[in-house]
Amino acid sequence: MALRDLNEAWGWIQRLVRRVSRLESGALLENSSITNGRMRFIGGLLRLDSGARLEGVGTFEWSGAGSIAGNWEVLQGGVIKVGGVLISPVGGGRIMVGEGPVGIILDGGTGTLTMGNIRLEGGKIYVGAGASQIVIDGATGKITAGNVTIETNKITVAGGSSPATLQEGKMAFGTGGSVEADTAIGGVRMVAGDAVVNAGTTASVRKGNASVIAGPLGIDINAAALRLLLNAPINLTPGLIPTQTGTGLPVGTLLITSTGALRRAA
CATH class of the missing domain: 2.20.220 (Glycosyl hydrolase fold)
Structure with missing residues (x-):
């Protein structure tokens, strides 16, 4: 705008002062948008505070280390940490709660839930490992502890010189x-x-x-065939017990005949 005479100079100066004041005190980005462009911070800081909120629709990409202060963090590999809980996309997805022998791991890839030395998988509960491992099978109702198997009304002990089975009040041995x-x-x-x-x-x-x-x-x-066989020395008075021949038994053997008579083999 051109200055036509000095009478307009004062009004012109006042308008310039007002415009500069608005630029100095105004919120230029309070209601703004960027179309097909970008905003870049080099060595600076983008800060949201006093209850500000970050919202977005689309794809969020981040390269490099970073953290979000508060109760959760986004770690490398897409792992989200919320206090003592880790949510990971590894192996079909995992949720890990705590650490060490009391830590809990829910593995979506294998369908297992692990807590220390206890594992739930495929309808079974595994406690411990190795020869002393305990397995509880929910489908069959069977419990296995080492070489001992417990079923409905039945306990089987394998291994050793003679495996044994206890079922309905009967203990049967593998050797007979x-x-x-x-x-x-x-x-x-x-x-x-x-x-x-x-x-x-x-x-x-x-x-x-x-x-x-x-x-x-x-x-x-x-006795078999109604005979009583005594294979031991017996002192008898001669003639007290009648003898019987043709028995095929050693001489002096006592026997009971089919009629119930007591005789000595001769």
Whole structure:
């Protein structure tokens, strides 16, 4: 604007002063935008304070180390730290809470949850490692601790010279034989092949068809073919027990015949 005469000079100066004052005191970026351009800070500082807020829509890219003061941080590799919690995209995604033996790791890639020496994976709980590891299988209801397996109404102990299984009141051994409850006599029964030993209100020893039974009224001896064989020296008065020939037994052996008579083999 050209100055036409001195009468306008004072008004012109006043207008210039007002414009300079507005530039000095005005907030030039209070309502502003940049289209297809950029704002660059070289060796400076962009600071948001007094309740300011940073919002954006699009892609956020950052190169180099950085941190956000407060309760969380963005670390290298896209890891987000919130207090003692780390959220990582590694291996399909992980959430780590705490550190050391009490640390908890939720691994999205493997579907596992680990807390110290305890691991949850695929419906199973693993405690410890190695030969003493304990495994709880939720699908089968089975618990394995080393060489011991616990199932519904069944316990199996593997390894050793004779693996054993306890099931429904019966202990069976891998080498043959068993020990089980005998409810008929309120006691136990031991079986090995055709040999059976019972102990309870009565006691008995059986081998094949031969047996010795001890009960409240006495002892019953049931010998094979109704014969009682005593392979031990016996002192008898001559002629007290009649002899019987053709038995094929050693001379002097006592036997009970089919008629119940006591004889000595001759």
